[in-house]
Amino acid sequence: DSTVYKDENAFRLTNNYSAGFLYTAEELRKRGDTQKAIDMVNLAIKTVPGEWRSQAYLMQLYADMDSLDRVAELLKTAPPELDPKTMWQTLASDLYRRGLRDKAIDMLNDRLTEDPHFDGAYKQLLSIYFKESMTDSMEKLLDRWIANNPSDTEAISAMKDVQELKQAESGVKLRQL
Numbered sequence: 799d800s801t802v803y804k805d806e807n808a809f810r811l812t813n814n815y816s817a818g819f820l821y822t823a824e825e826l827r828k829r830g831d832t833q834k835a836i837d838m839v840n841l842a843i844k845t846v847p848g849e850w851r852s853q854a855y856l857m858q859l860y861a862d863m864d865s866l867d868r869v870a871e872l873l874k875t876a877p878p879e880l881d882p883k884t885m886w887q888t889l890a891s892d893l894y895r896r897g898l899r900d901k902a903i904d905m906l907n908d909r910l911t912e913d914p915h916f917d918g919a920y921k922q923l924l925s926i927y928f929k930e931s932m933t934d935s936m937e938k939l940l941d942r943w944i945a946n947n948p949s950d951t952e953a954i955s956a957m958k959d960v961q962e963l964k965q966a967e968s969g970v971k972l973r974q975l
Contacts, residue, residue, distance in 0.1 A: 914946035
């Protein structure tokens with residue numbers, strides 16, 4: 799009940815209810831019952847409104863289901879603790895960590911299309927391309943980033959490094975032939 803005053807201790811105690819719901823939702827998800835997990839998280843949100851961890855977990859479930867439109871809708875009304883840019887980065891990191899590289903790449907590219915100055919998405923995407931040795935993708939990303947952020951001297955320097963790397967790679971390929 800948001801009309802009842804709760805001191806800091808009481809507020810934290812009510813958040814424990816949310817933790818129980820989320821633990822149950824995670825067990826349901828692990829067992830493959832995503833819909834029941836979503837229902838459990840929605841019950842947590844209804845029971846303890848304003849507790850941001852429940853909303854963050856719900857977004858994660860939707861991201862797992864490729865329902866990024868639902869994630870975007872939730873982010874529009876999310877509490878201030880859930881910064882949309884940070885949430886998108888967290889979701890992309892989680893997807894990549896779980897071996898869903900292409901989903902993470904698509905998510906970050908979508909964010910950069912929406913906001914071509916989203917530094918966090920750019921750096922995270924560049925990092926994935928580097929880890930995966932995707933030099934062509936690195937070059938295209940840097941080209942796009944520099945076109946939208948021409949004063950980014952780090953990106954300009956990185957572009958030179960990537961072009962040198964590509965030249966070195968093509969030299970190695972020629973020697974192998």
